[in-house]
Amino acid sequence: MNLEKTWKKDAMKHAEQCFPEECCGLVAKQNGKEIFWKCKNRAFDYKMTAFVIDTDDWIECEDSVDDIIGIVHSHPNGQLEFSLADKLSCKELDLTFYLVEPETDRMIKIEPNEVKC
Helix, strand or coil: CCCCCCHHHHHHHHHHHHCCCCCEEEEEEECCEEEEEEECECCHHHCCCCCCECHHHHHHHHHHCCEEEEEEEECCCCCCCCCHHHHHHHHHHCCEEEEEECCCCEEEEECHHHCCC
8 A cells, every 4th residue: 555645644644653552543624624533542551562541532533523534553463464353453443454564564454344343
């Protein structure tokens, strides 16, 4: 995925800043433009292998943008593959999930209708 000057570049930078912990954030539409909304990871002792988006960050984003359209997180262990939990969350939340890997500068995505669980 080409990471030109878009929200994707901001998401990758956030992943690099959070490394070696998982980062998380939201993709939102604001005035017709897709943006990245950086969120705190509240997984506490499990930040190296999991993410929990800070509720206040989600609320602030929801109150500030037109629509939340996706969730971004990283797998800092070099594994660029969605976990079962990622897939189930994508389907349940009905939002596109993006996975970034800061060491290789790669990103993949999965749509809710692609999840076969």
